[in-house]
Amino acid sequence: xxxxxxxxxxxxxxxxxxxxxxxxxxxxxxxxxxxxxxxxxxxxxxxxxxxxxxxxxxxxxxxxxxxxxxxxxxxxxxxxxxxxxxxxxxxxxxxxxxxxxxxxxxxxxxxxxxxxxxxxxxxxxxxxxxxxxxxxxxxxxxxxxxxxxxxxxxxxxxxxxxxxxxxxxxxxxxxxxxxxxxxxxxxxxxxxxxxxxxxxxxxxxxxxxxxxxxxxxxxxxxxxxxxxxxxxxxxxxxxxxxxxxxxxxxxxxxxxxxxxxxxxxxxxx
Numbered sequence: 001x002x003x004x005x006x007x008x009x010x011x012x013x014x015x016x017x018x019x020x021x022x023x024x025x026x027x028x029x030x031x032x033x034x035x036x037x038x039x040x041x042x043x044x045x046x047x048x049x050x051x052x053x054x055x056x057x058x059x060x061x062x063x064x065x066x067x068x069x070x071x072x073x074x075x076x077x078x079x080x081x082x083x084x085x086x087x088x089x090x091x092x093x094x095x096x097x098x099x100x101x102x103x104x105x106x107x108x109x110x111x112x113x114x115x116x117x118x119x120x121x122x123x124x125x126x127x128x129x130x131x132x133x134x135x136x137x138x139x140x141x142x143x144x145x146x147x148x149x150x151x152x153x154x155x156x157x158x159x160x161x162x163x164x165x166x167x168x169x170x171x172x173x174x175x176x177x178x179x180x181x182x183x184x185x186x187x188x189x190x191x192x193x194x195x196x197x198x199x200x201x202x203x204x205x206x207x208x209x210x211x212x213x214x215x216x217x218x219x220x221x222x223x224x225x226x227x228x229x230x231x232x233x234x235x236x237x238x239x240x241x242x243x244x245x246x247x248x249x250x251x252x253x254x255x256x257x258x259x260x261x262x263x264x265x266x267x268x269x
Contacts, residue, residue, distance in 0.1 A: 009035075009085070010033070010034045010035065010088050010089070011034065011035045011036070011037060011085050011086065011087050011088055011089075012025075012029050012034045012035070012036055012037070012087065012088065012089040012090070012091065013036075013037040013039065013077070013080065013081060013087045013089070013090050013091070013128075014026055014029075014036065014037070014038060014039065014091040014093060015039040015040070015068060015077065015091065015092055015093050015094035015120070015124070016039070016040060016093040016094030016095065016143075017036075017038040017039055017040050017046070017049065017093070018038070018040040018042060018045040018046060018049050019040075019045075020093075020214055021093055021143055021186075021188070021214050021217055021218065022040075022091065022093035022094070022143075023049070023214070024214035024215045024217065024218040025091050025093065025141075025218050026038060026049065026053060027053070027215070028215065028218050028219065028222070029089070030053045030056070030057040030059050031057055033057070033059065034059065034089070035059050035060040035061065035085075036050075036053065036059060036060075036061050036062070037061075037062045037063075037064060037080055037087065038050055038061060038062070038063050038064070039063075039064045039065075039066055039068070039077055039094070040065070040066075040094070041065060041066065041067050042065070043063075043065045046063040046064075046065060047063060050062075050063050062080070064076055064077055064080055068094050068115075068116055068120040068124075069096075069112045069115040069116040069120070070115075073120075074119075074120050074123045074124065077124055078123060078124065078127045081124065081127045081128050081131070082127055082130075082131065086131060086135065086138075087128060087131075087138070088132075088137065088138050088139070089138065089139050089140075089141070090124060090125070090128040090138075090139075090140045090141070091140075091141045091143070092120070092121045092124055092125065092140065092141070092142045092143060093143040094116060094120065095116055095117045095143065095161075096112070096113055096116050096117065097113070097156070097158040098110075098113060098156075098157070098158065101154065101155025101156065102155050102156070102157055103155060105157075110157060113157060113158070113161060114157075114161060117158070117161035117162065117164075117165065118161050118164050118165065121142055121165055121168070122168065125140050125142065125168075125172065125183070128140055129172070129176055129181060129183070132176075132179070132181045133176060133179040133181055136179055136180045136181070137180060137181070138181050138182075139181065139182040139183070139184070139225055140169075140172075140176075140181075140182070140183045140184070141184050141186055141221060141225060142165050142168070142169045142183070142184070142185050142186065143165075143186045143188075144162045144165040144166045144169065144185040144186060144187045145158075145159070145162040145165075145187055145188065145189075146187045146188065146189045146233060147159040147162055147189075148160075148161075148162030148163035148164075148165065148166045148187065149163070149166075149187070162187075165185060166185040166187060166231060168185075169183050169184060169185035169230065169231070170185060170230045170231060173185075173230040174230070177228075182225060182228060183230070184221070184224065184225050184229060184230055184231065184232055185230065185231045185232070186217070186221045186224075186232045186234075187231060187232065187233045188212055188217045188233075188234050189212060189234075190212065212234060216234065217234045220232060220234040221234065
């Protein structure tokens with residue numbers, strides 16, 4: 001983790017901060033003494049989260065209510081990233097999946113997915129790195145997914161968006177290293193959050209052993225960031241799965257590919 005500044009001066013900005021992995025990052029960083037800029041769409045949840053973290057850990061918090069699938073939302077967060085106090089750690093966590101396969105999707109839904117999962121990540125990372133590389137200090141964690149290692153969910157464009165996030169983070173991370181700045185893709189598997197519920201995805205058939213705890217994911221991510229890794233895959237089971245997806249013959253993946261999440265509405269209309 002970036003540690004050039006005293007702990008009382010370190011600021012982190014987290015998108016999608018009010019739930020799931022984003023909330024776990026907020027809790028862990030607040031406990032470690034980081035001041036936080038919390039970004040999400042729900043103003044009330046942001047205010048409640050900020051008050052709770054400040055009361056529990058004595059840190060400073062700022063909130064930015066923004067929909068990052070819009071230009072205005074991205075611009076609002078970009079302004080904060082370019083402002084003082086400087087943001088030492090950016091966590092791009094906000095993202096969505098869709099509850100219908102591509103053949104039954106709409107251009108509007110697919111565009112929103114790409115704008116949030118890809119476009120916003122690119123924009124915010126670029127602004128953050130411009131100031132971080134000048135200071136020779138800072139880090140970016142882009143929350144991706146082990147799903148991005150292979151097309152194993154037929155009809156889902158979520159995995160394609162996460163493949164971009166991982167590749168992007170690896171590439172940009174290599175170019176940022178000479179400036180003492182780290183960029184890392186975090187690629188968890190199934191994690192217990194509100195993510196699937198919000199997307200309308202039925203995960204009742206997913207075995208319990210496949211699930212990860214968000215706090216554990218964050219702990220492993222921060223350890224891997226401290227080691228300078230470009231990609232973090234929490235849990236040995238997903239390390240094995242990720243290696244298999246990356247190196248297995250494509251014909252084999254075509255045979256075993258299936259959507260284990262069971263998308264709601266797949267057989268409708």
